[in-house]
Amino acid sequence: MGSVPRSIENPRTSFEANVLGTFNLLEAAKSARLPIIYSSSSSVYGSNLKLPKNELDWQSPISPYGSFKASSEAMMMAYAKSYDLKINVFRLFNVYGPRQNPLGAYSAVVPRWTLSAFKNEPITVFGDGNQKRDFTFVDDVNKVFLLTMAKPDFEMLPVNLAFGKPVTLNMMLEIFKEYFPKLDVEYSSIRRGDIRDSESDPQKLKSVVGDFEPTDLRVGLHTTFDWYKRKFSF
Numbered sequence: 001m002g003s004v005p006r007s008i009e010n011p012r013t014s015f016e017a018n019v020l021g022t023f024n025l026l027e028a029a030k031s032a033r034l035p036i037i038y039s040s041s042s043s044v045y046g047s048n049l050k051l052p053k054n055e056l057d058w059q060s061p062i063s064p065y066g067s068f069k070a071s072s073e074a075m076m077m078a079y080a081k082s083y084d085l086k087i088n089v090f091r092l093f094n095v096y097g098p099r100q101n102p103l104g105a106y107s108a109v110v111p112r113w114t115l116s117a118f119k120n121e122p123i124t125v126f127g128d129g130n131q132k133r134d135f136t137f138v139d140d141v142n143k144v145f146l147l148t149m150a151k152p153d154f155e156m157l158p159v160n161l162a163f164g165k166p167v168t169l170n171m172m173l174e175i176f177k178e179y180f181p182k183l184d185v186e187y188s189s190i191r192r193g194d195i196r197d198s199e200s201d202p203q204k205l206k207s208v209v210g211d212f213e214p215t216d217l218r219v220g221l222h223t224t225f226d227w228y229k230r231k232f233s234f
Contacts (some may be wrong), residue, residue, distance in 0.1 A: 003106035004043060004193040007065035014064055022072040026056040026079045028128055035086035036076065037145055040158060042093040042134070042198050044070040049130075052166075054201040055091075055158050063193030073158055088148050090141075093162030093200050097138030097220060098227035109169070110135075114225060117180040127190040129170035132197040134162040137220035140212075147209050162200035163214040175218050179225050 001007075001017035022038075029036050044059045044064035061067040073089055080087040094109075102111035113123040144161055177183050206212070228234070 002108075002178075004015050004063040004065045005138070005191060006106040007063055007068065008193050011064040012186065015068055018065070018068040019071050019075075022075055026075060026085075029085060030079065030083050033085075035088075037088045037090065037148060038072065038076050039185070040073050040089050040091045041066065041069040042091050042160070043195065044073065044091065045198075046195065049196075051197060052134075052199040052201040053160065053162060055204055062195070065193070070135075074090055077156070079159075087156065089158040090144070090161040091158055091200075092141065093134040093136050093160065093198055095136050095138055096140055097224050098231075100138075100224075102228065110221070110224065111228070112158045113176065114228050117176060117183055118228060120184075122183070122184040123176075125169055125173075125185060125187050126194065127169075127187070128170050129173065129187065129193050131194075132166040132168055132199060133166065133172075134166045134198050134200050135172070135220075137215035137217075137219055137223075139220075140214050143176040143210070144205070144209055147212075151208075159204050159208055160202065161205060162202065164202040164203070165214070166197070166199040167217060170216070172221070175221050178218075180220060202211070 001014050007014035012089060025036070028034075042053065044061055045053050045057060046060040046062040046066050048057055050057055050058050059070050061070055076087050076089050079085050096108065096110035100111040101107055102115035107115075116123045141161060141164075173183070173185060
């Protein structure tokens, strides 16, 4: 169950889905002897201000969601060692792309902004827009997972799944304006639990997937816009 704000508003529901749900999954995988690829989150780094983040940097979650992901990572590693399970843990950084839900109070920034832009409504930026994010196109995540599944050996420690190409939200807005020339932007106060800047050190990921060229942000965003345009008949 995604969303930092949702975990702050309703921590028990998020805990039951993301921690107890992970435990149940591990118990089932132990019984069936199945491998796991687990999607963790860059939110585990929390208040650690070091940039870029590598997998050995200390964790300090600042939201229930981040703490639940960190807890689940620990369970994954413990089960891998205790029961000889094949487990990969990837820490995802700001994944975006087609099929992301734009509706509801807890939708992510790209689908939320995209829907507002198509409806000619103002888009809201929480903060000054200069916070950095290491956006990752969903197709790249899928490709990394497929490459991992095809490997005979498993990486037993967490791996950041982002490519070390951070942009500010204001920089991303410039790409939005290419597609939506009349874009109306409003700035609001920063939300509780939001990390100021996020950037991955991709060296460990490169050792896992080799020579991998990530999708350019402009290409990924325009692909996403086109999908929403078809999906919602704008």
